[in-house]
Amino acid sequence: MIEIKNLKKVYAGVTVVNVPHLEIKSGESIGLVGNNGAGKTTLFRMILDLIRPESGEVLSNGKNVSGAEEWKNYTASYLDEGFLIDYLTPEEYLYFIGGLHGRNKPQVDEYLASLTEFFNGEILKKGKYIRDLSKGNQCKVGVGACLLQRPQLLMLDEPFANIDPSTQFRLKNILKTENKNLGVTTIVSSHDLNHVTDVCERILLMEKGVIIKDIATSSSTLSELEEYFGVGQTTSTNTGIDNEENH
Template sequence: MIEIKNLKKVYAGATVVNVPQLEIKKGESIGLVGNNGAGKTTLFRMILDLIRPESGEVLSNGYNVAGAEAWKNYTASYLDEGFLIDYLTPEEYFYFIGGLHQQNRAQVDETLLGLTDFFNGEILKKGKYIRDLSKGNQCKVGVGSCLLQKPELLMLDEPFANIDPSTQFRLKNILKTENKNNGVTTIVSSHDLNHVTDVCDRILLMEKGVIIKDIATSSSTLSELEEYFGVGQIVTPEIKVDKEENH
């Protein structure tokens, strides 16, 4: 699904992402964790061709994202409220996104009906523009628009950050369903270790632009991550990657 080769991004002389090799297979659920400034969002944006690397490439189903368009048809992402058209109401935005994917209003409404619990009565028929919603409710709109697209690849950057506990629980169920039942490849960045280890089968730990751990989620993964972040371990790009394979 996703293959990264010798990917490097430099800002003001400092290397912020340096990923020599990474493969994400179709149907995997990936959690990306790391401290602020680790390079998680920059990596997301390069996978989505929103910024260009100094060197290297990102392949999506064999397509170089920097030179192809086909991958966009099966990829959905929400990184922040800047992805939304904030002068529209949620309904107008959903119908616009649906139309881009050859869906009529009835088809869009059917998908939105399945998101009733997730929206929790706070999104539809409120007469508000997206810009007037809270950040948490803007996130709901962003996630909902992703699901409308029925993607093969779903990428969410910090989706749990601004939503309430009930919505967090519902979002985790949505992500698990999309991955397990519909075969959607999911990549989720989060500072919340509990959520990401609950949702994802594979965890990538990123520090200073380098993926220093690549581990299959197990009963000990949460405590391992908590111990790592708790001691404030300092890492350098020369650290060897720990890789544990699923068996």
């Protein structure tokens, strides 16, 4: 589904992403891990054609994302609250997103009913604008909007960061269902090693813009990652170049 070739991004003379080749097959569940400044969010943004690389290309179903539009119809993503329209209420925003994807109000309502536990009574019918919600509840709206689109490719950047433990558990179940039952390709970036190894069958470890490990998740993966981050490497210097990753 996704193929990356010789992708490179440079800021202020510093290479922040350098991925010679990466292939993500349809139906895979991918976890992207790494310290702040590793290049995770920059990589996400290039896959989504939000920023352009210095060189290389990202192919989605064989077509370069920078020159095609079709991939947008089957791709849903939530990276941060900047993806939301914060002067709308959650209902207004979700109806708007549904409308963009050919769903009328009753169809949206029917789907949102399936997210009742995930929303936990904190999102709908509260009379609040999205900008007045907590970071965690804004994330719920963003994820809900992604799921509403019924995507083939779902990309989430740090979705567990600001939500409570109960919602984290529910989100993990949702992601597993989307991947295993519906065949959705999922790419999740997370600092929480427990969550990402629980949800994803393949882990990409990124450091200073380079994917240094690409491993199939097994019973030893969590321990391997914990050893790497706790003992196996020196602390990376945060240059401030990739501040968008500092959640």
